[in-house]
Amino acid sequence: MNALNKKIGLWIAALIAVIAIAAAIRTQAGWAAEAPPATILQTVDGLKAEMTLGTYPVKRLQSNDFTVKLSKPDGMPASSYKLHVRLSMSNMVCGVVSFELKEIAPGVYNGDAVPLMAGIWDAAVEADNGERTVMFNRKLKAGA
Secondary structure, eight states, rough: OHEEEEHHHHHHHHHHEEEEEEEHHHTTTTSSSSOSEEEEEEEEEEEEEEEEEEESSTTTTTTEEEEEEEETTTBBBOOOOOEEEEETTTTSOOOEEEEEEEEEEETTTEEOOOOOSOOOOOOEEEEESSSSSSEEEEEEEOOO
């Protein structure tokens, strides 16, 4: 009976180790993380950005609507900026996705985000009007 208890104990320890490793891998890829909201508001150096994703969580390997509304401190639209977005995944070597947002209305910029895999992505949004450059950051979740 003692040998049987040892075998059962080893199997249980091995099972716990496999579960712990699987959980660590899923957490590293961002699968276990709670999804950030679809809309994020940020103000940097007086410039306010409202960053919104059309479908959320976004779909991997598909075009996903990414909209940024920029406004000045007085609430007026911030026009004539060039917006560049860089998607990357923390602690992962899966590539970087870069794209431009086009101004579709005064202070409203839109483009397509195409994450390469499921998980939590970092989006760095650079807004440049020729006089200054402002950086905004948000996280987004990509599903299957």
